[in-house]
Amino acid sequence: MKTVAQALSGLQLGDSISHEGLTAHPLLCESLLNKDYLTLDEALELGFASVHEVSTDGSVPKLLFANRGEQAVFLLDGEELVGAKQNRILNITVLAPAGKDTVIPVSCVEAGRWSHSRPDFSSVPRAQFSMSRAKKAAQVSANLSEHSEARSDQAEVWADIDDKLSRMRSHSSTSAVEQVFKDHEEVLAGYVAQLSCVEEQVGAVFSIKGRVSGLELFDTADTCQLLMPKIIRSYALDAIDPGYRGYEASGISSAAGVIAKLTAAKYTTHKAVGEGDDFRFDSTPGIAGGALYARGRIVHLCAFVSGEHQGVNDGNGYRASSSLRRGFRRVA
Numbered sequence: 001m002k003t004v005a006q007a008l009s010g011l012q013l014g015d016s017i018s019h020e021g022l023t024a025h026p027l028l029c030e031s032l033l034n035k036d037y038l039t040l041d042e043a044l045e046l047g048f049a050s051v052h053e054v055s056t057d058g059s060v061p062k063l064l065f066a067n068r069g070e071q072a073v074f075l076l077d078g079e080e081l082v083g084a085k086q087n088r089i090l091n092i093t094v095l096a097p098a099g100k101d102t103v104i105p106v107s108c109v110e111a112g113r114w115s116h117s118r119p120d121f122s123s124v125p126r127a128q129f130s131m132s133r134a135k136k137a138a139q140v141s142a143n144l145s146e147h148s149e150a151r152s153d154q155a156e157v158w159a160d161i162d163d164k165l166s167r168m169r170s171h172s173s174t175s176a177v178e179q180v181f182k183d184h185e186e187v188l189a190g191y192v193a194q195l196s197c198v199e200e201q202v203g204a205v206f207s208i209k210g211r212v213s214g215l216e217l218f219d220t221a222d223t224c225q226l227l228m229p230k231i232i233r234s235y236a237l238d239a240i241d242p243g244y245r246g247y248e249a250s251g252i253s254s255a256a257g258v259i260a261k262l263t264a265a266k267y268t269t270h271k272a273v274g275e276g277d278d279f280r281f282d283s284t285p286g287i288a289g290g291a292l293y294a295r296g297r298i299v300h301l302c303a304f305v306s307g308e309h310q311g312v313n314d315g316n317g318y319r320a321s322s323s324l325r326r327g328f329r330r331v332a
Helices: 002-009 040-046 130-147 154-167 178-183 185-194 221-239 255-263
Strands: 017-019 022-028 049-053 062-067 073-075 079-083 088-090 094-096 101-108 121-127 201-208 211-218 268-271 277-280 287-294 297-305
Touching: 002 255, 002 287, 002 297, 017 185, 022 221, 040 049, 040 073, 040 121, 049 121, 062 073, 062 094, 094 101, 094 287, 101 154, 121 178, 121 221, 130 154, 130 211, 130 221, 130 268, 130 277, 130 287, 130 297, 154 178, 178 185, 178 221, 185 221, 201 221, 201 255, 211 221, 211 255, 255 287, 255 297
Parallel strands: none
Antiparallel strands: 017 022, 022 201, 049 062, 062 101, 073 094, 079 088, 079 121, 088 101, 201 211, 211 297, 268 277, 277 287, 287 297
8 A cells, every 4th residue: 555655755746837727736746756667669769669469460469579679668547559460558557677578458449440451560659538538547457357358348448539530620540549649739829839848847747627536647757758748649639529528536636636646545456557556446336547656766657637527528418338329340
């Protein structure tokens, strides 16, 4: 219990920064660590890593991450990989060991394609939009507890993407979430520019349209600086969504409130994929998410406000979960 609380106890809230409906409350730390791993983008650029389908036939919820370098590689929860047979996102944060192959758990974010666009995957400067990440986090926690697998509800992920494409008036012949990001990249880049990291920043609490939505915490300021643009795009896409409503949860109405909730949160421990342990906030009302604990510290923590009043507005009032209204598509 003390591990997460200790990681949060050394933080200070900086001055909030807002842009067009999205507010970032910087998390600052005076005792800064040095990054002792590579990010995915760094490893791919240096040629030390590659990402492929697990086999010729492929498997929707799994990919093969090959690390040929001498350092571990940090893969971010929700980070998108494009290429191979279909685009995917990471289900959890992974610290992939040096010099090894690691099978990583993923979700498909391109339901209408199952053929190679290229032999491997590349990374892109975004993570899945925050509302979908929040749902996925809760689903992964439940599946880890029940089946010891970091799997999402793939049908729900697809349905959320379909809804997002519809509300944002984006069209993709393969139902790829990347299309809505591409269509709004100029606006999203403006959020990245306006909400850039400040000195000693290791994370942020995000509020969308005045409502606290989630928290992202990294172990080093360098990691935060490198990955925050992906996180900002994740939240910004919801901020510009005219139908986004978000969650309400008791006791979480401010940045300090979500930190207090997490400080007191209960969590279960599971063996992580790659290095360390995966902590899941699966028994704390109002919170979905998890933390990767490795090398004697919290390497990454992502938590989302969850509750009973989440929804999206389609112009006819707020709707129930989209998975109740749509059919299930292929999961290999």
